[in-house]
Amino acid sequence: MKLEKPTFPAPDHDHGRCAADALTHAERVCELRSRKFTPIRRQVLEALLSSHRPLGAYEVIEALAKSMPRPAPITVYRALDFLMGNGLVHRIESRNAFLACAHDHDSTAMVAFLICERCGSVGEIPAAPIAQSLGAAARITGFAPRMSVVEITGTCAHCQKV
Numbered sequence: 001m002k003l004e005k006p007t008f009p010a011p012d013h014d015h016g017r018c019a020a021d022a023l024t025h026a027e028r029v030c031e032l033r034s035r036k037f038t039p040i041r042r043q044v045l046e047a048l049l050s051s052h053r054p055l056g057a058y059e060v061i062e063a064l065a066k067s068m069p070r071p072a073p074i075t076v077y078r079a080l081d082f083l084m085g086n087g088l089v090h091r092i093e094s095r096n097a098f099l100a101c102a103h104d105h106d107s108t109a110m111v112a113f114l115i116c117e118r119c120g121s122v123g124e125i126p127a128a129p130i131a132q133s134l135g136a137a138a139r140i141t142g143f144a145p146r147m148s149v150v151e152i153t154g155t156c157a158h159c160q161k162v
């Protein structure tokens with residue numbers, strides 16, 4: 001996973017640019033994999049790209065309902081499944097919410113999510129070494145880990161300044 005983008009963009013960053021880049025990335029991924037980036041998949045991703053905060057499925061539905069007939073939950077869940085399956089969206093387990101990902105990593109890469117308790121933004125960092133040592137520590141006890149999620153709550157650098 002390359003970290004060419006800041007984990008927590010500054011509050012005054014050009015988010016329009018940020019969201020546009022993420023959409024271009026999604027288009028490229030779908031093209032490379034010969035998967036269709038259908039209108040609903042794009043609309044769901046656009047809703048998630050409205051900020052760096054994860055949204056629950058119902059918040060996505062509410063966001064979409066502002067510009068189109070209210071989509072059925074199953075339609076939105078299917079689009080989310082597609083986006084997650086292609087590494088374009090992550091599920092934040094502890095929030096039961098979904099986060100758009102513009103990082104260029106494959107869908108099996110281990111990442112840790114940093115969840116800011118003040119602004120609600122979520123950043124991601126590569127976590128393969130941590131995941132390996134946690135997995136190893138679990139296996140010593142005879143446990144078969146299926147863990148794929150590391151979530152760390154705290155305060156982002158921007159919120160610490162205010």
Ligand SMILES: [Zn+2]
Pocket residue numbers: 009013014015016018019052
């Ligand atoms: Zn942004």
Ligand SMILES: [Zn+2]
Pocket residue numbers: 090101102103105111124
């Ligand atoms: Zn990611």
Ligand SMILES: [Zn+2]
Pocket residue numbers: 116117118119120121155156157158159
């Ligand atoms: Zn914050």
